[in-house]
Amino acid sequence: xxxxxxxxxxxxxxxxxxxxxxxxxxxxxxxxxxxxxxxxxxxxxxxxxxxxxxxxxxxxxxxxxxxxxxxxxxxxxxxxxxxxxxxxxxxxxxxxxxxxxxxxxxxxxxxxxxxxxxxxxxxxxxxxxxxxxxxxxxxxxxxxxxxxxxxxxxxxxxxxxxx
Numbered sequence: 001x002x003x004x005x006x007x008x009x010x011x012x013x014x015x016x017x018x019x020x021x022x023x024x025x026x027x028x029x030x031x032x033x034x035x036x037x038x039x040x041x042x043x044x045x046x047x048x049x050x051x052x053x054x055x056x057x058x059x060x061x062x063x064x065x066x067x068x069x070x071x072x073x074x075x076x077x078x079x080x081x082x083x084x085x086x087x088x089x090x091x092x093x094x095x096x097x098x099x100x101x102x103x104x105x106x107x108x109x110x111x112x113x114x115x116x117x118x119x120x121x122x123x124x125x126x127x128x129x130x131x132x133x134x135x136x137x138x139x140x141x142x143x144x145x146x147x148x149x150x151x152x153x154x155x156x157x158x159x160x161x162x163x
Contacts (some may be wrong), residue, residue: 001097006090006104008067010038010146010147011016011062012033012035012036012039012047012162013033013034013035013097014031014033014047014051014096015031015032015033015034015089015093015155016029016031016032016051016053017029017030017031017032017088017089017093018086018089019085019086019089019092020085020088021106021123026121027085028054028096029054029085029089030045030052030054030055030056030083030085030086030088030089030090031047031048031051031053031055031056031057031086031089032052032057032058032059032086032093033056033058033059033094034059034097035059035119036058036059036060036072037060037061037139038075039058041079041113041161044056044058044072044074044079044142045074045078045079047074047148048074048075049076049077051076052076053076053088054075054076054083055073055075055080055085055125056073056075056086057071057073057081057083057086057087057089057090058071058072058073059090059094060072060095061070062109064109066107066109067107067108067114068106068107068108068110069094069107069108070087070108070109071087071090071108071109072110072111073110079111079112080111081111081112082110082112084130084132085090086107086141087110087115087117087130088128088130090108091108091117091128091130092126092128093121094106094119095112095116095119095121095126095128096126096149100151104119105117105118105119105153106119108130112133113133115130115131115132115133116130117129117131118130118131134162142150
């Protein structure tokens with residue numbers, strides 16, 4: 001990475017992990033950068049674009065006492081608040097970098113709040129389980145919003161009653 005025309009070199013640990021599977025080269029891939037504290041948001045975005053996975057997770061040191069790790073998520077084009085498979089991948093990377101340890105719960109700060117993630121050793125591997133926040137429902141679309149959405153998607157309503 002370069003700054004102001006000067007070439008600077010940093011070593012980063014970047015992984016690609018298949019989540020939601022125990023089979024190699026299967027599952028849902030996500031990139032993970034395990035030591036992202038020194039990266040700017042712009043650098044994270046550039047790395048996510050280069051990795052070209054649907055999401056790249058960046059592991060950062062905690063910024064308060066209410067969490068153990070801070071995870072930021074980027075698609076190739078923008079930052080997003082949370083990503084399930086990238087959360088699993090990120091904590092799997094953390095577990096493999098740390099090595100063997102007893103089962104534990106980690107409090108992960110994300111753009112969607114602080115979520116509990118359980119990491120459990122299974123043989124010589126790890127199983128990672130994330131608990132999502134409470135389900136929230138948005139109010140129904142107003143008539144005008146629904147009409148605009150249907151028009152944008154080049155769809156017709158089923159009947160006039162639906163508008």
